[in-house]
Amino acid sequence: MVEIEMPMELETGVPTIITSQPKSTSPASDSGYDLRHNLNDDILRLDEGLASPFKYLIKMYNMHVQENHNRTFVYGGMQQFLIRQQKLAKTTPKPIPEHNHQNEGLHFNNLPVNVQLHIFSFLDTKSLCRIGSVCRHWDNISCDNILWQQKLEADVRQWNVIGHVTNPYMYREVESDWSNKEIYLRCSPQVNQLKRQENYSFHNLSNILRSLLPRTKPMVAMFGPGLECGTSRVVRKILWDKSGQFVTVGMFPGKFDGGYGSGVTLKLNNTVPFDLTTLYTSTSKERENVAQEHRMRHNKMMTRKVTARDVEEGGGEEEVFELKPRVKDLCRTVDAFIFVVDSSMENNTLDMDKTELFAMVNERWSSPHVPVLVLACIKDDTTTRMPCIDVVNRLEIGNLSRPWQVCNCEAESLKGVSDGIQWLLRQAQQN
Secondary structure, X not given: OOOOOOOOHHHHOOOEEEEOOOOOOOOOOOOHHHHHHHHHHHHHHOOXXXXXXXXXXXXXXXXXXXXXXXXXXEEOOHHHHHHHHHXXXXXXOOOOOOOOHHHHHHOHHHXXXXXXXXXHOOOOHHHHHHHHHOOHHHHHHHOOHHHHHHHHHHHXXXXXXXXXXXXXXXXXXXXXXXXXXXXXXXXXXXXXXXXXHHOHHHHHHHHHHHHHOOOOOOEEEEEOHHHHOOOOHHHHHHHXXXXXXXXXXXXXXXXXXXXXXXXXXXXXXXXXXXXXXXXXXXXXXXXXXXXXXXXXXXXXXXXXXXXXXXXXXXXXXEEEEEEOHHHHHHXXXXXXXXXXXXXXXXXXOHHHHHHHHHHHOOOOOXXXXXXXXXXXXXXXXXXXXXXXXXXXXXXXXXXXXXXXXXXXXXXXXXXXXXXXXXXHHHXXXXX
């Protein structure tokens, strides 16, 4: 009889190999080995003719026993075996693949870091933001602070709109914790425009709900040297606009002595009405005989005072301009200001124009939440303009403690004017 022995090694976690083979219990037992040995001895004694059938049977029996003797079975402990193999694979160090030094210089990541940064500097903002998703190394390179500083300094001179929250130099002055990439994406007009397009439905819904609320028409006062030079046609273009951006609804009288503060009621894009009053320093004939650099001394909206400077400030005299009483009263009723300047490259009086701006929007007679829009005008697209950021710096408008925006525009085509006034009215209605 052939028996299968159940091994005791199942608890060790090693698979048990069970071999089917004859078992010998005692010398007197009928084992397969003894049977074959005895039969072979007996067959040798038989006649060769009679032994042939028995030899054939013994041969078949030997083949059957030999086949069962070599047959193995895997039984039990398989799960423990696999767990042990997994642990062994984790502890065994992986072989390091051989590095092909011949192609080492052909891979981008093997280039020096400064070379990689130089290559990335030729990408535009959109591509530079997307390329960081390729791998972690490219993400680190594309977020380099020096790389974005160079891009910020180069692109900021091309921006056509800069405001009180999108002025990159403001973040540097306050030593913000933001990286140069974060500052760029916060201040870039192109990025802000994409954000508005993504939230277009939300803004439309908010504008509809805001229009349902009862509100008075905002009062807007327009002034500045740009109304008295080559860009003065911007007012006429607004009043007689044929493109449909500005529609004249009517006129309103002035609230002060002599009808001071009168103007016209306009609609922007046929939706938002507002009152516009235009303030000039003097009459048209008087302005023709006065040079731009002397216009402040002949400004009838202000009084000029000469005060002595402190010794610490270098001594000498200082000119101080203050609004006349009726202009102060008008400024107290104004909901928004538009300051028009000539931003052509040949204009050399922009540094002096800030005196008029700061005198008009002084917090003593104008609420600090009243917004200011600076229209940096040129006559037409054939005129070379100075960058918008230069207008911001020369006017020192960043020192204002109120919402402000500097917007590039053209007097003849009104390009950029409607976008700036739309921002101004939106700010005025939020207050």
